Amino acid sequence: MKPVIAGPTEAVAGSAQQMPAARLALASLSLSMLLSSLGISIANVGLPTLAQAFDASFQDVQWVVIAYLLAITTLIVSVGRLGDLMGRRRLLLAGIFLFTLASALCGLAPSLELLIAARALQGLGAAIMLALTMAFVGETVAKAKTGSAIGLLGSMSAIGTALGPSLGGVLIAGFGWQAIFLISVPLGALALLLARLYLPADRQTPKAERGGFDPLGTLLLALTLAAYALAMTMGRGLDMALLLVAGVGIGLFVWVEARVASPLIRLALFRDPLLSGSLAMSALVSTVMMATLVVGPFYLSDGLGLDAARVGLTLAVGPFVAALTATPAGRIADRFGAQRMTIVGLVGMAAACLLLALLPERLGIGCYIAPLVVLTMGYALFQTANNTAVMADVPANQRGVIAGMLNLSRNLGLITGASAMGAVFVFASATRDITTAHPQAVASGMRVTFAVALALVATALAIALASRALARRMGRVA
Template identity: 70%
Template sequence: MKPISAGQDEAAGSTERTPSVRWALAGLSMSMLLSSLGTSIANVGLPTLAQAFSASFQDVQWIVLAYLLAITTVIVSVGRLGDIIGRRRLLLSGIFLFTVASVVGGVAPSLWSLIAARAAQGLGAAVMMALAMAFVGETVPKSRTGSAMGLLGTMSAIGTALGPSLGGALISGLGWRAIFLVNAPLGVLTFLLAHRHLPADKRQPGAVRPRFDHVGTLLLAGTLAAYALAMTMGHGSFGALNMALLSAAAVGVGLFVRAEARAASPLIRLTMFRDPLLSASLAMSTLVSTVMMATLVVGPFYLSRTLGLDAALVGLVLSAGPLVAALTGVPAGRITDRFGPHRMTVVGLIATAAGSFLLSMSPATLGVCGYIAPIAVMTAGYAVFQTANNTAVMTDVPPDQRGVISGTLNLSRNLGLVTGASVMGAVFALSSATTDVTTAPAGAVATGMRVTFAVAAILIVVALAIAVGSRALSRKAEKVE
């Protein structure tokens, strides 16, 4: 990937400490917080929403699923669209859509109108997630990319950690509509910050705007939707519908690759995957996200069934991980700037593997402390990895590719989360030797937890091997050149 020119870096550096840059980063940080808050705050409201609409739990799950599906299917496309029409313009549109959809969801008269509003909200969130990272190269100097990425990661973690507690408080005091309407003032603040302080879109005089790849966009969206539905539908079982969706996703991959190879202005330039560092970063991001999803899949059952905690304490313990990630993000960015992204990527993976291994060996007799301590190590490692990996990818991206690369990086994380919910959930169920984990004996759940995190540790070791191998390939390629 091409490096940013010295002139660009100096230009960014000259404004590094100006209030305008700080406020611009505040706007980008709020974009990340809103998109993550949109996911976590809705989960806690599902039981209340099921009662409010007299709906089954399977039906109200679409409130969460519609949001995640919208993000997963369009995040690469909106990143590329930002590269073409202007990132500032599209980011402002995304914030506006997210805010309006939040209000519409808050006043929705029926379940399916709420689900439609959540899909629109997810589209706005996809724009914010993809373009917030892409804007870093235009707002801070290259030498400070790690710190900026750490800040964005911190705000994302805060949104995830804040969602359950804020959502619970709002539902108790004001009712379920408040968990969507709360985004309105936050969205207005984010829009004002972005509108006032983000740099204007620049176009070279006489430059021809690339055409948007509509065929590639539709194929990719259909493929990702089929895969995400295959991994999430069935409620723990993998039947004929799941296999049909997975087969459709495989066919979609083939069609997409063929279409991109023929497109004059492809959505994704397939040649970019020849870069060993980029391909490795995407693969590692998917693996690590798959593992981190295990904490959300396994944690509630282990804490309630094996350790006997009530719902309030389970929620409190589960918030420990995002809290550690939030506290680690900014320091991780500074350390990445000092020691380099590759070295810190390896350090983050080692810590994540160590936490997974400790959980796989932790006896239930250690109680809550025996769970929280390894989780703290694991999530701190994840925060370091995420910051370093994002920095490694985004530092030297050409300006006209920042949006699509950022979208692809976010997609790899989302695919990991979707895959983890299905695969790690299946590992947990199988190793617990029960058909219904909700009624499994305490000992069986404890065994399932240990086996699941043993598998998680192996996956992180694979990610470590990819990190080391890609670095060796990159150095070999540099010597040849």
């Protein structure tokens, strides 16, 4: 019996049937990204209410945020690798289910300790969602549309970040603190349903090609990242000891990875100039972006004398611009080349940092918002193009771990920026208590901080040009 060959009409019909499924699969990934980002920003606004509800100190309720971020930071590479081994669809479904279940547990928690434990569990679900949504892009859209899909995920991440404070405030005022966690339950259920129905099935890869899991490397990396994250977020005299632990941990991790048969991260990956350069740039640029969140509130309130409402509206400009820019940035990266647009994004960020470093405070809020918009647009273009340049050519059996590494580099940059850029700001302001500093001292601190940010962006730009030149010599860039 001869095989039936589909003609043009049947091929078009099959393609038409696949398009809605692909869009719904992308919708499930977008919703997963939105929920992961919302889980960070929506909890911050609830900290004062949680302190009152549980009669706890601010330092204690901060662990509601820290536990979530710590789980994501320490586990995101490991869960990405686990997805490569056991099947990304299966693990992503488990991650969405875990996130949804943990959201319910958070809303029903009778004590602060149980709430923190549930948030850590929610962070594990979020780590799986963050790592595997980007890894799934290569299986849901054509390679030529990779930038557009990654840009859409970037937009959803920015929307989740921007939506959290305002949505959280409304929910707390109307329904109590439990609502900021319970809101994720129906949304998580919808994401789980869409993912189960429309994500492509896992490919059956021979065991010899998959390799094995690396429990020792996973443990060492988790402990190292936990020590570093806690050193950057907690302080209290422990920071140097924790940094020492992190330094020893990374040395042991490299030693182990060079010797095990199936390492968590193959050290040979870092010989790729595009990958190693992209990871370094992502960390540097995320450090810079954190400066806007650390320095911005003090400059706007103490330097320019704005009230709390106008400070909040001004700070919302960044995530709003990112939400509008990321998807078009993906299309631009597809059209003009991801590596070229990475450089363009960095040039835009450098120009914005230069303006902020030279900004006289007498020009007012408008001359702060304009560079902030340029900075955010440059960041959205850079982040989308940088991720696209990496993920477009990643082998299928490495997508999870590479996506996890990209997310990790971004998170480490944000954690470092919160501590390092904050320290630069306080030092440059030449005051012990920044809350009582003179407006001119605050403005001076802001300018110095963004001068340092300019140096970091310039370093990232030099890395981009160098890695592009190396890749061209290797024949990987046109």
